[in-house]
């Protein structure tokens with residue numbers, strides 16, 4: 074596996090070290106939030122270990138993915154800031 078891989082965060086290419094989680098890629102990309110609450114408030118990660126579900130985003134067109142539990146793969150498409158239930 075290469076030392077770095079490129080993923081797309083909200084349409085912008087971001088190079089990350091191999092073994093990086095999708096959540097870390099979002100943070101590296103500088104996205105202002107991971108998702109939005111029902112009320113529209115920006116939300117961010119809390120536990121980073123798969124418990125709180127606050128890091129949900131759309132990964133490769135799969136909504137509500139817990140980004141702290143997903144390792145980046147080349148050309149992964151990550152979308153943040155969507156309004157999701159809960």
Ligand code: FES
Pocket residue numbers: 118119120121122123124125126127128129139140141142
């Ligand atoms: S940050 Fe808590 S489940 Fe991902």
